[in-house]
Amino acid sequence: MVRIIGFFVGLGFVTMLLVAFFTDAKNAIQNPSVETAEEQFHLKPEPMKLASDGPLGKFDRAQLQRGFQVYKEVCAACHSLKYVSFYQLSDLGYSEAEVKAIANQWAIEVPTVNPDTGEAATRKALVSDRFPSPYANETAARAANNNALPPDLSLITEARDGGANYVHSLLTGYRDPKTYRNEKGEALPAANQPGTGLHFNPWFANLNIAMPAPLVSDGQVTFADGTKPTVEQMSRDVAAFLVWTAEPNLEARHRTGWTVMIFLLIATILAYMAYRNIWANAKREVSIRGPLEPAFRERMDEQKADRGIAG
Numbered sequence: 001m002v003r004i005i006g007f008f009v010g011l012g013f014v015t016m017l018l019v020a021f022f023t024d025a026k027n028a029i030q031n032p033s034v035e036t037a038e039e040q041f042h043l044k045p046e047p048m049k050l051a052s053d054g055p056l057g058k059f060d061r062a063q064l065q066r067g068f069q070v071y072k073e074v075c076a077a078c079h080s081l082k083y084v085s086f087y088q089l090s091d092l093g094y095s096e097a098e099v100k101a102i103a104n105q106w107a108i109e110v111p112t113v114n115p116d117t118g119e120a121a122t123r124k125a126l127v128s129d130r131f132p133s134p135y136a137n138e139t140a141a142r143a144a145n146n147n148a149l150p151p152d153l154s155l156i157t158e159a160r161d162g163g164a165n166y167v168h169s170l171l172t173g174y175r176d177p178k179t180y181r182n183e184k185g186e187a188l189p190a191a192n193q194p195g196t197g198l199h200f201n202p203w204f205a206n207l208n209i210a211m212p213a214p215l216v217s218d219g220q221v222t223f224a225d226g227t228k229p230t231v232e233q234m235s236r237d238v239a240a241f242l243v244w245t246a247e248p249n250l251e252a253r254h255r256t257g258w259t260v261m262i263f264l265l266i267a268t269i270l271a272y273m274a275y276r277n278i279w280a281n282a283k284r285e286v287s288i289r290g291p292l293e294p295a296f297r298e299r300m301d302e303q304k305a306d307r308g309i310a311g
């Protein structure tokens with residue numbers, strides 16, 4: 001009886017599954033889902049090579065300095081770097097005096113309190129300070145940016161899919177929405193044209209970003225090392241710099257990783273040699289006294305022959 005009930009319950013489940021499958025299949029054929037504008041136009045970050053890529057990667061200090069310069073002269077007007085301190089700039093190859101001068105001359109002052117009056121005030125940045133935010137708070141930041149919030153850039157290359165590649169593609173990815181065609185030759189529909197204060201950029205997930213193109217003309221900054229400041233170069237350099245801000249100890253991590261790998265390799269070899277050494281006698285015993293011993297085999301063959309067993 002239980003079996004019959006079980007059979008019918010199972011049959012019920014299978015029937016429901018089949019009904020669900022065929023209804024969905026019919027639906028998918030009759031009303032195929034329409035591609036969203038995001039699926040049609042959003043582009044994946046273009047790969048870009050950086051010296052810090054891969055397990056052997058090291059930072060290119062000259063590039064980081066150039067990237068820092070782009071941040072300082074362009075991005076710092078809107079974006080904070082609240083997890084990075086001035087003193088860390090010595091990692092980029094600046095001397096102590098240079099780092100002091102950079103902090104002292106930083107255009108944005110650090111908020112503080114006047115000790116005499118208790119009023120809010122600002123002071124020059126010190127080497128021990130984090131990079132100050134250009135806005136007093138989120139409300140002020142949104143008010144200045146058409147209600148969009150410029151995110152803190154310290155960890156942006158970790159926070160976005162594609163990391164540095166994404167930042168580089170985004171900075172060089174502004175296109176004219178009127179004339180833009182995707183790889184299938186389709187134009188951007190009217191409903192997805194950027195609204196006021198928005199700018200079309202197919203690398204941005206939303207297609208229209210509130211940040212106006214920050215790097216617009218070659219020579220926007222002048223690099224101290226004489227590198228030609230094309231838009232392409234500046235965006236690469238600032239992306240490389242943002243890899244450093246997100247992970248300043250990447251080189252130490254790579255070094256530790258290699259040390260651990262080599263240590264584990266040597267430990268494995270030692271463990272194998274110890275295993276051979278410890279079991280060597282036991283194995284010898286087995287081969288002398290065990291079933292493979294020639295005298296033992298001879299006896300067994302004789303017995304088999306006596307009883308007429310083959311093999």
Ligand code: HEC
Pocket residue numbers: 070071074075076077078079145148149150151153156160167170171204205208209210211212214215238
């Ligand atoms: C005029 C102000 C302004 C400047 C200058 C500026 N940004 Fe932005 N940025 C913004 C705003 C506003 C947003 C938020 C956009 C949004 O959410 O639509 C943003 C967003 C971003 C994002 C995040 C995009 C995302 O996926 O959410 C990155 C990365 C970025 N900016 C990098 C930079 C870099 C690098 C520079 C310097 C070369 C720079 N920005 C200069 C205003 C600015």
